[in-house]
Amino acid sequence: TLPITVRSLSEAIGMKTGELSKRLLKETSQLYGNNSPVDFETAALIAVEKNIELIVKRQKTAEELLIEDFERLTREVDSEKLRPRPPVVTIMGHVDHGKTSLLDKIRRSNVAAGEVGGITQVIRAWSVTHKIEDPETGEKVIERPITFLDTPGHEAFTKMRARGANVTDIAVIVVAATDGVMPQTEEAVAHARAADVRIIVAINKVDAPNANVDRTRRQLYNLELLPDDMGGDIQFVETSALTGQGIDDLLNAILIEAEINLADDLQADPDRPAFGTCLEAYMTSDEGVMATVLVQQGTLKLGDIVLCGANFGRVRSMQNDLGLSIEEAGPSTPVLITGLGGVPNADDPFYAVDELTTAAKIAEAREKKDREASLNRFTAVKDIDMLSAA
Ligand code: GTP
Ligand code: MG
Numbered sequence: 001t002l003p004i005t006v007r008s009l010s011e012a013i014g015m016k017t018g019e020l021s022k023r024l025l026k027e028t029s030q031l032y033g034n035n036s037p038v039d040f041e042t043a044a045l046i047a048v049e050k051n052i053e054l055i056v057k058r059q060k061t062a063e064e065l066l067i068e069d070f071e072r073l074t075r076e077v078d079s080e081k082l083r084p085r086p087p088v089v090t091i092m093g094h095v096d097h098g099k100t101s102l103l104d105k106i107r108r109s110n111v112a113a114g115e116v117g118g119i120t121q122v123i124r125a126w127s128v129t130h131k132i133e134d135p136e137t138g139e140k141v142i143e144r145p146i147t148f149l150d151t152p153g154h155e156a157f158t159k160m161r162a163r164g165a166n167v168t169d170i171a172v173i174v175v176a177a178t179d180g181v182m183p184q185t186e187e188a189v190a191h192a193r194a195a196d197v198r199i200i201v202a203i204n205k206v207d208a209p210n211a212n213v214d215r216t217r218r219q220l221y222n223l224e225l226l227p228d229d230m231g232g233d234i235q236f237v238e239t240s241a242l243t244g245q246g247i248d249d250l251l252n253a254i255l256i257e258a259e260i261n262l263a264d265d266l267q268a269d270p271d272r273p274a275f276g277t278c279l280e281a282y283m284t285s286d287e288g289v290m291a292t293v294l295v296q297q298g299t300l301k302l303g304d305i306v307l308c309g310a311n312f313g314r315v316r317s318m319q320n321d322l323g324l325s326i327e328e329a330g331p332s333t334p335v336l337i338t339g340l341g342g343v344p345n346a347d348d349p350f351y352a353v354d355e356l357t358t359a360a361k362i363a364e365a366r367e368k369k370d371r372e373a374s375l376n377r378f379t380a381v382k383d384i385d386m387l388s389a390a
Helices: 006-013 017-028 040-049 062-074 099-110 155-166 183-194 213-222 247-261 356-383
Strands: 054-056 088-093 125-133 141-150 170-176 198-204 235-238 275-284 288-297 305-308 311-319 333-340 349-353 387-389
Touching (some): 006 017, 040 054, 062 356, 088 099, 088 183, 099 125, 099 141, 125 247, 125 333, 141 247, 235 247, 305 356, 349 356
Parallel strands (some): 088 141, 170 198, 198 235
Antiparallel strands (some): 275 349
């Protein structure tokens, strides 16, 4: 790594080398030539006097470059092969505002009755099929799949909400009309905006005697969530997870959003090796590592070699959201898989790869990178090899 020199600092902050050497002499009581190294703290101090902030730019390690290359190549999709995929919708909002109840209701009215009893709630991600009328014939029923992710509203789960927002296309912000906007409502909106996902508002619990829909709406407007009649483009739906009121409206709103604002994004190539994101993972005594992953591109198949974060293995079993064994999973499908050699982190990317050796190589690079990242927190200052003026 290259140290900061008088010359590079002079260029970065726009101060003549002679003047800079004098300034350094005053600061450190040492003599400086043009190629003399300058320690970062001194350099930063002088830069600040010029209203310039020095930031450390570390050169990428061999491992980081290897991972970057691998990810770029593996994520390359052929735009000719893209086909529509279901929208991924995350339900977010303050604790107890009815997120899980809404999802339960949605699943109950859209999953065949026989299946409902048998649902094993191993994962908090579900595929649902919503039936809509064919706009042309007005009768034939079109089935539209939607993928839902549930997130907890408790304040301790900020990360999970941020993560939820990152893998989704649409965030449904659930606000109980009984409580109105609360801290995690605002936080959820912030996450959705940061992740640049479309927002739909569900004002829930409208059946409750103490529901105050108008007040709730006003509070939402204050967060600049505006419906079209107020100059915005946010869809508002009033729901009750108890009576089922508005559930159909919510599903329609999701499909409208998908059609009007997201049609170009909601595409994937189902005929390529899969990649996606780990939603959660844990160790079990009998099945080993179990990981819920969201397939985002391609189709994941039983027996595939997968790399997930710094872990890899062969997909030994695969279950869908109903707890049923399946052999393959296409785009926007959440699945529970076993077969990984270690527990990945939620948010880790996963890739189906051709060769075990590739998986092992990238997994090792990732492990090294993670290890170094934790060390670098203490040595970052020594790692300067480049200066940039911000
Ligand atoms: P967390 O996951 O803990 O953040 O909560 P949640 O948002 O998933 O809320 P949950 O669905 O668990 O519902 C919380 C409570 O509100 C439960 O007692 C539900 O029965 C009740 N509830 C949810 N939706 C409605 C509704 O539309 N009307 C009424 N009256 N009660 C509701
Ligand atoms: Mg819940």
